[in-house]
Amino acid sequence: MTLNRRKVLFLLGATGSAVALETCRSLVWTDVAAAQTxxxxxxxxxxLPYDYKALEPHIDARTMRFHHDNHHATYVKNLNAALAKYPxxxxxxxxxxxxxIQSVPEDIRTTVxxxxxxxxxxxxxxxxxKPKGGGEPTGAIASAIKADFGSFATFKQQFNEAGxxxxxxxxxxxxxxxxxxxxxxxxxxxxxxxMEGNYPIMGNDVWEHAYYLKYQNRRAEYLTAxxxxxxxxxxxxxxxxATKA
Incomplete structure (x- = not known):
């Protein structure tokens, strides 16, 4: 699906509301997530599939902007530079x-x-x-967590401890x-x-750039929030x- 200028203007003009803007963000994200090349x-x-400030007060807008626009953008730039050597x-x-990863040429393997x-x-x-997320898990993930960890509370505690x-x-x-x-x-x-043959279902970034502007050295507080x-x-x-794969 291509989100062209006419569709954006229609969505914004028809409602003139933030709802339309968020719809546009969602459509753009769907397209990009499907093919990141x-x-x-x-x-x-x-x-981002939402505004920089959408996750406040738990993650602040300044962190989101810096994290996405600087850190993630740098990974993309460096990766493209490495792959350019091997079309x-x-x-x-x-x-x-x-x-x-072990099949990637050795001179760019660490960069990749x-x-x-x-x-x-x-x-x-x-x-x-997402904004207004959280709460107890539902659906298949709730059943799987209960089966493999006993309860969501136990899983949450162990996840935070590992972080x-x-x-x-x-x-x-x-x-x-x-x-x-x-x-x-x-x-x-x-x-x-x-790289270890495992499939990541979910993960939390515990690099300091993910939380330091708001939480400083209080990583445990960030993990809880x-x-x-x-x-x-x-x-x-x-x-x-993951199950299909």
Whole structure:
């Protein structure tokens, strides 16, 4: 689907409201999420599916702008620069490159690992959050969490503990392992669970740039607040996708 200028003007003109603007954002995001490469074969930066301030008070607008427009954009730039050396790799998705990281030419392998991981991780991160999110999980993810962790409260506690214990920069994940079980794990830097044959269902960024402007060194406070913006619909979609894969 192409969102052209006429459609945008129609949506904005018909209502003149923020609802239309958010509809436009959603449509644009759907298109970009479906294909994160341009016609030139380059990886593109997906726009946020909501306004910078939409996740306040839990995540502030300044952090979101800096995190998305600077950090994620830099990963995309560096990844494209690396792949430009090997045009044959540009036909592969970033997920494929990460799953086959040992097959990536050695001279760009670390760059692809760091920046491809950064791009893939953040592309997921923006989608699994939403305004007025949070609450108890529903649907298949709720059943799976109960089956593998006993309760949502237990899962939440273990997830936060793993995020708190990750030394330095990295991520805390809920992954689906090759045996089909849900598991909590963490990775350093921008490493992706895909590189270990696992599928990331959801993950929280515990790099300082994800929270320091608002929470300073209070990572545990950030981890607790983050549950208020979880998009369980997207998490359920990712679980279904993992199950099919």
């Amino acid at each position: 341009s016609t030139s074969g380059k990886i593109t930066l997906p726009p 044959n790799l540009q036909s592969k998705s970033v997920e494929q490159l990460l799953r086959e 690992r760091n920046n491809g991981g950064g791009h893939e991780n953040h592309s997921m991160f923006w989608r699994i959050m 708190s214990k990750r030394f330095g920069s990295g991520w805390v994940w809920l992954i689906r392992n090759p045996a089909g079980k849900l598991q909590i794990t963490s990775t350093p830097n921008q490493d992706s669970p895909l 983050w549950w208020n913006v979880i998009n369980w619909d997207e998490v359920n979609r990712r679980l279904a996708q």
